Amino acid sequence: MGIGQEYREYNAWLQPHSYRFKEPFRLNTSPEVPMVARDECKAGMERLFGSGIWQEDAKKSVTLHINSQLPAEGYRLTNGSNGIAVEGGSQNGILYGVFGLLRALGIGQFDEGTVAESAPAVERRVINQWDRADGTVERGYAGNSIFFKDDRLDFNPERIRDYARLLASIGINVIAINNVNVTESSARLLTAEALPKVAELADIFRPYGIRLALSVHFESPVLLGGLQTSDPLDKRVAAWWNAKTQEIYQAIPDFSGYLMKADSEFRGGPASLGRTQADGANMLARAVAPFGGVVYWRCFIYNCMQDWRDTDTDRPKAAYDLFKPQDGLFEKNVILQVKNGPSDFQVREPNSPLLGAMKHTREALELQITQEYTGHQIDLYNLAVQWEEVFSFPVNRNQVLRDLIGNEIDTVAAVSNVGDDENWTGHTLAQANLYSFGRLAWNPRLTAREITDEWIKLTFGTEPEVVEKLTDIMMSSRGAYEKYNAPLGIGWMVNINLHYGPSPDGYEFMKWGTYHRANRVAIGVDRTSRGTGFTKQYDPYLTEIFDSRETCPEELLLYFHRLPYTYVLKSGKTLLQHIYDTHFEGVQEVERFIALWETLKAKLPGTTFVSVKQRLLKQLENAEEWRDVINTFFYRLTGTTDEKGRKIYE
Numbered sequence: 001m002g003i004g005q006e007y008r009e010y011n012a013w014l015q016p017h018s019y020r021f022k023e024p025f026r027l028n029t030s031p032e033v034p035m036v037a038r039d040e041c042k043a044g045m046e047r048l049f050g051s052g053i054w055q056e057d058a059k060k061s062v063t064l065h066i067n068s069q070l071p072a073e074g075y076r077l078t079n080g081s082n083g084i085a086v087e088g089g090s091q092n093g094i095l096y097g098v099f100g101l102l103r104a105l106g107i108g109q110f111d112e113g114t115v116a117e118s119a120p121a122v123e124r125r126v127i128n129q130w131d132r133a134d135g136t137v138e139r140g141y142a143g144n145s146i147f148f149k150d151d152r153l154d155f156n157p158e159r160i161r162d163y164a165r166l167l168a169s170i171g172i173n174v175i176a177i178n179n180v181n182v183t184e185s186s187a188r189l190l191t192a193e194a195l196p197k198v199a200e201l202a203d204i205f206r207p208y209g210i211r212l213a214l215s216v217h218f219e220s221p222v223l224l225g226g227l228q229t230s231d232p233l234d235k236r237v238a239a240w241w242n243a244k245t246q247e248i249y250q251a252i253p254d255f256s257g258y259l260m261k262a263d264s265e266f267r268g269g270p271a272s273l274g275r276t277q278a279d280g281a282n283m284l285a286r287a288v289a290p291f292g293g294v295v296y297w298r299c300f301i302y303n304c305m306q307d308w309r310d311t312d313t314d315r316p317k318a319a320y321d322l323f324k325p326q327d328g329l330f331e332k333n334v335i336l337q338v339k340n341g342p343s344d345f346q347v348r349e350p351n352s353p354l355l356g357a358m359k360h361t362r363e364a365l366e367l368q369i370t371q372e373y374t375g376h377q378i379d380l381y382n383l384a385v386q387w388e389e390v391f392s393f394p395v396n397r398n399q400v401l402r403d404l405i406g407n408e409i410d411t412v413a414a415v416s417n418v419g420d421d422e423n424w425t426g427h428t429l430a431q432a433n434l435y436s437f438g439r440l441a442w443n444p445r446l447t448a449r450e451i452t453d454e455w456i457k458l459t460f461g462t463e464p465e466v467v468e469k470l471t472d473i474m475m476s477s478r479g480a481y482e483k484y485n486a487p488l489g490i491g492w493m494v495n496i497n498l499h500y501g502p503s504p505d506g507y508e509f510m511k512w513g514t515y516h517r518a519n520r521v522a523i524g525v526d527r528t529s530r531g532t533g534f535t536k537q538y539d540p541y542l543t544e545i546f547d548s549r550e551t552c553p554e555e556l557l558l559y560f561h562r563l564p565y566t567y568v569l570k571s572g573k574t575l576l577q578h579i580y581d582t583h584f585e586g587v588q589e590v591e592r593f594i595a596l597w598e599t600l601k602a603k604l605p606g607t608t609f610v611s612v613k614q615r616l617l618k619q620l621e622n623a624e625e626w627r628d629v630i631n632t633f634f635y636r637l638t639g640t641t642d643e644k645g646r647k648i649y650e
């Protein structure tokens, strides 16, 4: 990335533009201002306005300095008559201030007289890489890992630095570099041979205010330490973790902590040894506590060996049932990491009832940027729209999830969508999802529209036609995908393992607890108080809302209820007709995106125009496949034809 360049997809939202400026500036920095903040400011202003922006004898200045009155990571920007001041509460604060300034100038919202203050809503804004030691990325759709190759860390420092810059520019301050499904070879990152290389990575991230975390194998004491057991209550096990942790902190003094997927999807964990989640998490927490570290303990635990004939077990209930009774038993530096939905990053889910339910335990919200169930970065899907809904989802009569951020929930984490593709994310427009995650983790009160607008302007400039049409496409993209996907929150009608493309019965007779139980008259699982009782895990205010077909949010009807196809929705349509209609509409939406995109040909960079168009055409094929498979599936079950007489295959 750099100055004086043309647009390159690689630059993501840190693109050059040639905006005009009234007067040149001098750059003034006090000695405690970190080098990277100064460099980013210098280069960033040149990127926006050209190198003429800096002149040593300029009357006005851009001044960077630290103001310890401000929140540590916060900043204040002032555009006064003498020039621009960027104050930061700390070294990181000043860096965020510089990026905040560049963003404000880039979107044209920083005229003279403006004062802007900002500070992050949560202490930890975390990226989880699902990069495997062998160099592939689990659920990655943008090439291979930028960190690993051939069972070891093997990276291009320049590329990592550019990633660090992108992440810092959106306020990320922690990164876990390896997949939560830790294998024997990735467990070896903790060994004395591997740690120096991990420390090299930490050194690259550090100047950008980003601390490293590692996903660790619960059975490390056996795998690496030669012990007979990994039992968290065994003194030798705890001693092994203590010693190992000390070794890590010697190499990486600001190490953020351990990320753990235990007792989940065939991973070992405390439960498999007859211990509680708290026993396991606390052992690690005590090891990192003296160094100020934390344990990110994932709550994605359910029976993945369910028999489809078993109708008593209801997967969405699992995490709450397991963790809620242990509230209060966790050490202070344990952070329970909870996926936004109780299922698994589906297109449409309610929020997890576990979010906000733990009154004496810290929690992290986990989102997924990589488009596992949302189109594999082939189909366009603006996740900001979905995340805005997640943050706006009620937890009780008076609060929505957003209100807990920074309080009960002090960490926001997400699974990254980058790989070694030149444009980082495969689909260039999927860069917006990484951008939006950082912005929302910093400030969950931003709307999807505001963030999308920022991203478009920073990436492609401020030309109104481009902004307007791209905003339209991007703001509509989630709705379009939902329309041609599984209907009304039922989820899971995807090709198994792959999770792209339709397969309505793919997961129906599997062990994963993912059943729609469709027959010729009805579909869905009754998760109300009268059914599996899942709704009772929510605050009573919500239990009542979800329990009733009339008050349950319609887009979630089939998440909570079992309904006949003849059930009449608020639109006056039957459930079946709604399914047919939305599936035809979803395809039409994609056709509309393609037509709109075509009209932007002359106004967008050629490389991006072509690559996005190719993906849109593939998306159209996918949408048609979904439409026809889903419509035929329901037509065959019900024998009921489409009221509008459109083509449904027999």
Ligand code: GCW
Pocket (backbone or CB within 6 Å): 130, 138, 139, 180, 181, 261, 300, 344, 345, 372
């Ligand atoms: O969504 C599922 C994915 C797995 C993933 C798991 C998890 C990393 O299909 O690929 O494993 O969730 O979140 O642990």
